[in-house]
Amino acid sequence: MEVYKNISELRAGILLNEDVYCKTKFPIMRKDTELSLEHIEVLRAFGIKRVKVEERVTKKDVPESEQTINADDVLDNIPVSMYLLRKEYNETVSNYKKEFKHWRSGQRPDIAKVRSFIIPLLEKSLTQKRILTMLNDFSNPEEYIYHHSIAVGILSSAISNQMGFDKGDTLQLGLAGVLADCGMAKIAPSILEKTAFLSKEEYNEVKKHTLFSVKMIQDSPLLRQDMKLAILQHHERLDGSGYPRGEKMESISVFSQILAVSDVFHAMTSERLYRTKHSSFKVIEMIKEEEFGKFDIKVVEALHKLVGNLSIGTRVKLTDGELGEIMFVHRDTPLRPMIKKESDGLIIDLTTNRSLAIAKIVE
Template structure:
């Protein structure tokens, strides 16, 4: 028998109903404000993903960008999610678990907008960045679905087709009325790298637009943090470490550091799971290595800077 539905805000009447059914109130799981905010954040992201899926499926068939739908339906949701105060709940909410392509578009849009805010971009620039980031992979709508959704590693020939999505996206966006030219540049350049080893043209340094460099950081972080058709999400410590080391190519170091430092510095007070399964709370950051903080666990403390085999596997949400 359903007495009170999950996620109900409890009133005196609900409590009376629970007692009248002789249910011990201490056995009822009460959601904290933080947990409620986390659920709300995830619901907002899922709403944006559903709208994104509908829009991108339309683009696949019509080859036209519904600019007004983007601005009126999807971008307000993207901007609303970035107002969420708990960055780890936000990062958890944007992780892709299925239908990667659609979740990735929204995830990168949200993360790029967050970076833009941390860079103190003006409102006009931020609006252009949000739109460009959400449309960065629109060229994939011209890639055959059997390649796009392939569960195994791509062959060299298939990867060559995938790489063309940057040019497909640019050509689609540059001819769309009402879009800033930087939107098309982001689609073209988000896989370029500062050392010239990116694609499609291997350009370097300041030839890559600032927005493209922002989206490149958000793109890699979201891809590595998410479950994809051919690999599972990487542990938190691995994503942070590999991005700092430039494993995925030469990113803009100032943008990468700003993004990662803003995330890591917010770990204090968060519950984490270590690579050996230990759960604990981050109580203090190490100023010389902020990725290896002091953890309170099992009535003691673990200093990760002195534990070569221990890292943070995940943040508890």
């Protein structure tokens, strides 16, 4: 529940629900910061009188009628709005899984039905952007294919919104993201459920899914032609290294690129049966550096602003398990700030300590 509180009413552990400014171009404290006593003192020092915060829910606050859902769905000390959003997310994944089984048996996608359960979630996700940084925690490797489709839809919608596209485009692209892998239903389960890396022959079989997906949805009037093209092209790359046609540059639409970045980002930040996940910060860095030239930089920057923005005072966990606080953010390498470690007070600069990266923001 969102409420405004006077500074005198704040206590450690409360979550900010909006950026805090004080005659500054950039916020002195960002939305979703979990307030510590030091944060509260900083707000007081800047003369801030009131801030918008999020009340939190714990297991004891969850109605008994809702305690039959998976234990992972009810986490201690999470915002009420995020608990409800995660519950709706899980229900959407369950609905998608049922539809996928129909497609596997030979039925064509009922896009009206898919639209009915994904659009409400997309609309909520556009206003509660914190879900974007939690999608990799929501997923599980055993049912990755279902989680992945819903997550790609959410990410695609959010990125297009961040880039300034109108709501019609963002919701259409979110729907396209959810349907982009419907053709996976035509791939043998033995390949999709394999717990090791695929052979060349198996990978070539999986690559056919974009063609299957387009064939399955091509006759529907509920999806625009440019969205159908995006589904076909979501594995194409600007340098021509993608599939199914190896197209390059201008021949690949911006909507295709948004789906592509969303697809790669969620895949790399999610745990799979055959490998561990990377942090969202590390993945954005890898897309920018190691995959340079394959993706539209404007799309990547939009994703960065949504899930990778860091500010001074943010508490983080590093890939070596150490906890620390961001002391300085470099303008040219914002994903590699200076961190003050909690264990010994030592300040480390991630620009020079390349073996380390931020694993997650600590709430």
